Amino acid sequence: MLKLRASQDHRGHLSPPRRLLSLAAPNAGAHAGGMASASNENGTMALTEDLLVSLVKCEDVMSSYPVLRRIVIIPLFAFSNALVQILPSSRSYGPDGPWQAVNVSLGNPPQYVQLLPGGIWASTILSYGMCKDNDRSQICGSGGLYDPEDSGTVDDETLQIILPDPGSLDGGQTRANVSWRQMMETLQITRGSQYQPVVVRNFSMKLVDKFAMNLPDGSPGFPPQLGNLALGAPDSTHVFQNPDGTIRANASLIPAAIYQSGEISTNSFGLHIGSVAMNIPLSLWLGGYDSSRVLGSVSSQPYTGDQLLIDLLEIGIGVDNGASPFPFAQKQGILRQDNNSIGDSVQVSLDPLAPYLHLPQSTCDALASYLPVSYQSKYNLYFWNITDPRYKPLVRSPSFLSFVFRAPSLPQAKLTIKVPFQLLNLTLQAPMIEIPTQYFPCRPPQAGGTHASAYALGRAFLQAAFLAVNWDPDGGQWSLGQAPGPDTARAPQQEQFSNRLKSSTASWSDSWKSHWTPIKETVSTVNSTGPTITTDTAAPKPGLSTGAKIGIGIGCAAALALVAGIGLGFYRSRSRAREASKISLQQ
Helix, strand or coil, X not given: CEEEEEEECCCCCEEEEEEEEEECXXXXXXXXXXXXXXXCCCCCCXXXXXXXXXXXXXXXXXXXXXXXXXXXXXHHHHHHCCCEECCEEEEEECCCCCEEEEEXXXXXXXXXXXXXXXXXXXXXXXXXXXXXXXXXXXXXXCCCCECHHHCCCXXXXXXXXXXXXXXXXXXXXCCEEEEEEEEEEXXXXXXXXXXXXXXXXXXXXXXXEEEEEECCCCCECCXXXXXXXXXXXXXXXXXXXXXXXXXXXXXXXXXXXXXXCCCCCXXXXXXXXXXXXXXXXXXXXXXXXEHHHCEEEEEEECCECCECEEEEEEEEEEECCCECCCCCXXXXXXXXXXXXXXXXXXXXXXXXXXXXXXXXXXXXXXXXXXXXXXXXXXXXXXXXXXXXXXXXXXXXCCEEXXXXXXXXXXXXXXXXXXXEHHHXXXXXXXXXXXXXXXXXXXXXXXXXXXXXXXXXXCHHHHCCEEEEEECCCCCCEXXXXXXXXXXXXXXXXXXXXXXXXXXXXXXXXXXXXXXXCCECCCEEEECCCCEEEXXXXXXXXXXXXXXXXXXXXXXXXXXXXXXXHHHHHHHHHHHHHXXXXXXXXXX
């Protein structure tokens, strides 16, 4: 382990020595000669391991020229292709998913919790006290609870900040009365038996002590099952100031703290939420991404403040192959349908904490008009009518919603993300509803949300999209691309961030092929809501024609009649013989 003394100013930038950072060099000896030398063509500079150690030990040089760490030290570790994977949990959570989570532990001794990946700045952790007296204690905090009284590493005194309600645990999409405390703790990320855990000290977290919310109709809501693991921010530390403007504390964020320790080469992450129902595992990497989880063109754009904003140009409906379950092969113009106030685009934020497609009410209603769904005011959602004959063929077919975004970084200046209807056939379950119910996840945003944009694309959309962020203060950007379906390679293809992200050349259609049931091209009638569909779930079996079957039936009937006639004749001849025998005996 190579160590370097450095510190950070209130913006998170390196400044003269104040705190100890560790620079790890994973797999340093994996290459021939490890990091023994690197020289230019003229041999005027040979950067050896000894020189590296000398640079690290030379605190005066490093504190006087902190930029050396950025341009010399960190890039050296990039040769190791070091990425950190945060493993998905084995359980899924609702009550409006199911959704996948990730595993981490807090404190010493470790308290294990499962968290939704997403959010910025401080992570949200559910406290033991929040669920202690809850009448739904079996549901409350089922992803794991944390008790600061049982930890020897918690710092709940330095900040002493109590955040009042109202608040939200879903990116501002649901109002709730929340009481939480800001504190710092030690976070551990387990990486599997072949790696040492990643340790982040002074981890910034909000501990939820009280939570209460109502459903859209005002009826009592339900307690949360799990909190969230925030994935960084534009600054590399979470700075807390005193009233006079002096710094009270610099709390650690991930992935920045892991980048500063030298275990990853960029302050970045790559995320594909995946799908429980379709068996697409969650993928979350720090310091890079899995390139097998992004297909085709990738749009890259700067983040706005601490939000990931992009212009949504259009929403459409399409079918990849086979007949359409709709009265059209494809449909465009749904974003603005029945709403002339929408201009040429709608600005949306990409937010893994938001659960649904949070779009204009007119857009949700327009989408619903083409689907076998019914609006339920209690939940402000649309329920699938599962008894409708169109339902199963539609959600099993290769049909999808298409989202077209403005993408100046691409030659065509547009990026299209396709979301199959199979991923939009989600399930409400207890405690939100008594009987599991399939629903279509489109809901307008609530008034007064926390996003700069009123509209957001959340987990429902990110099942089918790849999201990555590089929080580099010098030209940081975030990226969006098409994610594959369940028929994709499961071996991760680790890639570090660069100016242009690499993507897989695999076919999106092929990644869904075995999970689709295309509709046959025969359609009997078309009505106002869609065609009456005749479809088979299995391929037709080879057999005889109808005429041949009739001919065989007639032949079989004739053969049976012939056999019956022969049998009757034989029976009569035997009867006459017996009568003749009786007369002979009597005589």
